[in-house]
């Protein structure tokens with residue numbers, strides 16, 4: 001690797017691995033943190049780049065473990081370049097992307113194509129899931145590098161839907177790599193879709209794909225994970241019932257995540273933002289919000305993902321049920337959660353744990369998620385002193401909308417560093433910066 005000039009971040013409130021903060025400096029060399037100290041003496045080497053972080057807080061860059069970036073095949077909604085720009089603006093330095101692109105990411109060839117595109121276009125680091133199908137393609141176990149196997153147990157049409165028990169059983173029985181499930185009971189959803197056919201109020205979405213549908217699938221996935229002692233991750237957990245199930249018994253090899261939407265929005269959002277509030281699994285009740293928060297605080301839920309799933313405003317302007325499900329999220333997730341921390345709901349250190357450290361641990365991504373010598377310099381400097389609203393005109397996601405428009409947030413990224421390079425700085429994207437493919441230990 002060629003040697004680059006050192007970079008020193010000075011006078012930041014640095015989040016230490018202990019969860020405490022220290023006012024000090026961080027020195028970066030060749031993309032890696034080499035020193036964290038209360039004061040680093042001036043480096044004699046020249047040139048040296050310095051960032052004055054006075055008044056800013058330094059956190060490990062966000063690792064968003066569930067996004068849908070639409071490339072290849074659905075680039076009218078988003079592409080890897082625009083999505084990674086949105087990541088950089090949001091303080092997200094790595095992402096794990098889902099296989100429901102076109103073609104579906106179910107083979108090594110499709111995975112290689114995504115990796116190649118990402119290497120050319122992404123400002124931040126990238127990793128991909130391989131999608132399970134009923135065909136049980138050999139690449140499901142062999143393709144590499146992958147974050148894990150994604151199973152859509154429900155809410156999906158086409159070959160990525162895996163809703164037959166015997167196929168699920170086979171997938172859990174084969175191999176050892178992590179299985180991440182979108183847990184909704186497709187048979188129940190199909191039956192309820194018929195029952196409520198003809199209703200065009202998008203609020204019916206949460207009734208059709210109800211709490212029971214989520215609970216049924218999560219229970220089944222947990223049973224299979226128990227039976228085969230298989231690493232299981234429950235994606236975007238949305239209901240009080242699932243949280244209580246996990247609270248009663250959660251094997252050490254099972255993890256779960258929640259989205260900011262399921263913590264902060266509920267079915268009241270249909271009244272204000274209509275179909276923009278439509279996602280899968282759907283928004284739930286204020287009671288579900290509360291139980292999910294408590295489960296997160298208690299460690300029953302391990303970390304946070306956005307499920308960034310952009311659709312165009314034109315697509316969202318159709319009439320339910322013709323509207324697609326999904327909301328963008330990478331640009332607002334960190335500020336949303338830090339605003340909650342500032343309001344006393346949790347601590348800043350917990351937010352960094354849920355949005356970076358715990359994700360790196362669960363997916364076995366080496367050298368990320370911690371600010372300490374030897375770790376990659378994927379970092380975000382945030383401003384916890386000022387508030388700015390989410391405004392459509394500021395968004396860089398291609399879809400150009402957010403369910404949180406108008407929310408006044410603090411903790412916005414001021415600088416985002418990817419591998420020691422500044423990818424975003426005070427409103428400017430450095431579009432020449434490129435991330436790297438993530439590695440997964442023992443994938």
Ligand code: DOR
Pocket residue numbers: 068100155182278279280281307309310324325326327
């Ligand atoms: O609402 C959603 N939209 N949930 C998903 O799991 C998929 C996503 C999409 O790709 O649009």
